Amino acid sequence: MPERPDPLLTSFARAAISRRSALTGLAGVAAAGLLSACGSPGRNATASGSGSASASPTPREATDLSDSEKVVNWSNWPEYIDIGAKGNHPSIDAFTKQTGITVNYSEDYNDNDEFFAKVRPLLEAGQDTGRDTWVSTDWMVARLIRLGYVLPLNQANIPNFANLEPTLSNVEFDPGRTYSLPWQSGFTGIAYNPKATGGKQVTSMDQLLHDTSLKGKVTLLTEMRDTVGLVLLEQGVSLDSVTADQFSAAIDVIQAAKDAGQIKGFTGNEYTKPLASGDTAACVAWTGDVVQLRADNPSLGYTLPEKGFPMFSDNFVIPAMAQHKTNAEKLINYYYDPAVMALVTEYVNYISPVAGVKDILVKKDPGTANNQLIFPSEETLARAQVFRSLSAEEETSFNRLFQSVVTG
Incomplete structure (x- = not known):
């Protein structure tokens, strides 16, 4: 295997860009009455609507040029793939050598809605986006499916589909995985710095929001x-069944904690440095970031609450009018080979969606293979839940309520 940074000795720099960029900026949402924006750290995302049609339009598929053009254009999030000593991507190099297909790999997916704003005008006009596949978070996949902006996957071109982890095979927003396959997954839990909590563990949202020793x-x-x-x-x-009334009740709990001075702020993944320094005692945090932070600060604690915690995936999709659909499916199939996905998992430290990866890393990299945040047990997975997909109207309403707390 080419030389690369040890995944358990990675500095803050790798954690500085999150695959889960955060929603920021109420103004655009409130003014336009549109859907949530998922903005990258330090910038305001572009709010964009998803339309209100109740039925998905039929995607317009262009002629597939895969047989004549050995190329595939792939957009992904930054730092979300294996990186070699020379800044190359060994897994991509191996794919090209194996298939003869050149991969034009772009790390231009910094934010779900920012990216959507770039490709939506083309998709609306039935034009090629210049991309054959990209990686979107669950809720954005739901939007793309609803609008008819993605194509069904031809599973005949993806025999390694059989390696998909069973727990990810039948999600609510894409039953049977007709339109999407996960690239990486992760959990949302609670991180804490024992030096700032007086040695106390933080194990529940009730404690996070009401323990006065954590106030501010x-x-x-x-x-x-x-x-x-x-x-x-x-x-x-x-x-998977949350109602508007239940959502509103949860907002009330967060608002009460904010009014009491318990919460010092809402962040994207810029929570990492304050958590490590102790300026933040405890916070809601993503697994991949915490695995990386622990490399520099092993004392940091992380809890996946007993009552459950959200799970997310960032997913391969193929856009309408893709010019090299078959090549994109060959690329997806390639990464669903456990040996290939093991290269990626070992580097990015998120949860592999491909069965068999752990067996490979047990022999090759036991530290990664035995990390419960990267390879959770069945018991842990049973407590994880995916937020159901929302209609355009629900997403607007829910985000207005949430943003009233964040910015109010």
Whole structure:
């Protein structure tokens, strides 16, 4: 295997860009009455609507040029793939050598809605986006499916589909995985710095929001589904069936904690440095970030609440009018080979969606293979839930309520 940074000795720099960029900026949402924006750290995302049609339009598929053009154009999030000593991507190099297909790999997917704003005008006009596949978070996949902007996958071109982890095979927003396959997955839980909590563990949202010893030293995520999802689960609400009234009740809990001075702020993944330094005692945090932070600060604690916690995936999709659909499916199939996905998992430290990866890493990299945040047990997975997909109207309403707390 080419030389690369040890995944358990990675500095803050790798954690500085999150695959779960956070929702920011009420103004655009409130003014336009549109859907949530999922903004990257330090910038305001572009709010964009998803339309209100109740039925998905039929995607317009262009002529597939895969047989004549050995190329595939792939957009992904930054730092979300294996990187070699020379800054190359060994898994991509191996794919090209194996298939003769050149991969034009772009790390231009910094934010779900920002990216959507770039490709939506082309998709609406029935034009090629210049991309054959990209990686979108669950809720964005739901939007793309609803609008008819993605194509059904031809599973005949993806025999390694059989390696998909069973727990990810039948999600609510894409039953049977007709349109999407996960690239990486992760959990949302609670991180804490024992030096700032007086050695106390923080194990529940109730404690995070009401323990007065943490007052003014708590941060929550600006990603609605993660922060509100944890509160809903604490209240015994299932994320796959949450109602408007239940969502509103969870918002009231967060608002009360904010009014009491418990919460010092809402963040994207810029929570990492304050958590490590102790300026933040405890916060809502993503697994991949915490695995990386622990490399520099092993004392940091992380809890996946007993009552449940949100799980997310970032997913391969193929856009309407893709010019090299078959090549994109060959690429997806390639990464669903456990030996290939093991290269990626070993580097990015998120949860592999491909069965068999752990067996490979047990022999090759036991430290990664035995990390419960990267390879969770069946018991842990049973407590994880995916926030159900929302209609355009629900998403607008839910985000207005959440943003009233974040910015109010």
